[in-house]
Amino acid sequence: MIEIVNVSKRYGSNTALDDIQFTIEEGSCYGLVGPNGAGKSTLIKILSGVLQDFEGDIMVQEDSVAKNRMKVKKRIGYIPQDICLEETLTAQENLTYFGSLYGLRGRDLKRRTAEVLDQIGLKERGKDKVLTFSGGMKRRLNIGCSLLHKPAIIIMDEPTVGIDPQSRNSIFSIINQLKSEGSTIIYSSHYMEEVEHLCDSIGLIDKGKLIESGTMEALLAKYKKPSLFIAGDQLEIELLSRHGHVEPKGNGFLIESERPLSALQDLIGEFRKNGIEPSRLELYQPKLEDIFFNLTGTQLRDS
Numbered sequence: 001m002i003e004i005v006n007v008s009k010r011y012g013s014n015t016a017l018d019d020i021q022f023t024i025e026e027g028s029c030y031g032l033v034g035p036n037g038a039g040k041s042t043l044i045k046i047l048s049g050v051l052q053d054f055e056g057d058i059m060v061q062e063d064s065v066a067k068n069r070m071k072v073k074k075r076i077g078y079i080p081q082d083i084c085l086e087e088t089l090t091a092q093e094n095l096t097y098f099g100s101l102y103g104l105r106g107r108d109l110k111r112r113t114a115e116v117l118d119q120i121g122l123k124e125r126g127k128d129k130v131l132t133f134s135g136g137m138k139r140r141l142n143i144g145c146s147l148l149h150k151p152a153i154i155i156m157d158e159p160t161v162g163i164d165p166q167s168r169n170s171i172f173s174i175i176n177q178l179k180s181e182g183s184t185i186i187y188s189s190h191y192m193e194e195v196e197h198l199c200d201s202i203g204l205i206d207k208g209k210l211i212e213s214g215t216m217e218a219l220l221a222k223y224k225k226p227s228l229f230i231a232g233d234q235l236e237i238e239l240l241s242r243h244g245h246v247e248p249k250g251n252g253f254l255i256e257s258e259r260p261l262s263a264l265q266d267l268i269g270e271f272r273k274n275g276i277e278p279s280r281l282e283l284y285q286p287k288l289e290d291i292f293f294n295l296t297g298t299q300l301r302d303s
């Protein structure tokens with residue numbers, strides 16, 4: 001288990017993290033979610049032992065990051081947000097270099113380099129210089145560089161920023177494989193859909209504070225409000241609000257109702273009677289994005 005215990009971090013007068021506390025189960029995939037500037041990278045740098053000047057502590061199993069940083073670091077693979085590769089070297093040479101930093105030598109280093117090249121889908125490009133690679137290939141190699149020492153905990157900071165859908169899927173496959181091998185993964189992102197798709201548990205961070213933490217199921221159940229989504233011309237709020245609380249959403253409206261199926265039937269009846277043809281009318285499944293919006297009043301999007 002990883003325990004984040006009252007962690008705070010200030011940059012001058014700017015509080016980047018404010019008394020953060022939560023736990024991450026071993027073998028789980030934990031999503032750290034929040035808008036740009038929320039404090040995700042700062043927390044991840046503290047977790048991975050890169051940033052040493054902070055208040056509080058992080059316990060990785062029995063070991064304190066504050067007191068036993070080097071011991072904890074050996075169990076961690078940290079993938080930074082900014083790509084950190086030597087472009088004039090080949091993929092294989094980059095991996096060999098990072099492997100040697102983790103203490104691998106000789107046959108072990110050669111074997112792990114070959115295994116990781118295969119794992120990140122770059123077996124055929126191992127002897128090519130990184131400067132000939134696409135952004136997605138560099139991202140995958142960046143991930144590979146942190147896997148050579150077979151870390152039990154893998155920490156990824158926004159690994160899919162600025163890449164094409166194919167490379168993104170390929171990164172998801174690498175993550176799914178690591179999950180199936182029992183690795184603990186900490187995945188930071190401001191892309192809600194990714195976190196919903198990949199993670200079992202999440203922590204929502206906003207302005208340096210942890211505003212929620214728990215399993216995805218528990219959070220959705222806690223904040224779930226049964227709703228209908230409706231879109232179309234001729235829609236009158238007065239008619240809609242007879243069936244529950246109405247909120248604008250996208251190009252339509254959400255109607256919160258304890259009995260969404262009955263509300264759906266009643267609405268269809270009323271629309272028929274009044275000659276109204278909505279373009280969409282459906283039961284609405286709440287998403288992580290809705291939870292974040294409910295808690296902070298802001299959308300978690302790049303604008």
Ligand SMILES: Nc1ncnc2c1ncn2[C@@H]1O[C@H](COP(=O)(O)OP(=O)(O)OP(=O)(O)O)[C@@H](O)[C@H]1O
Nearest residue numbers: 011014015016034035036037038039040041042043
């Ligand atoms: N080295 C630094 N010096 C001063 N302030 C910093 C430094 N690094 C981060 N900050 C500030 O700390 C706050 C949290 O930044 P952080 O990078 O952790 O956020 P984030 O959630 O990772 O956002 P992003 O996704 O944009 O990287 C921001 O206000 C940021 O400006």
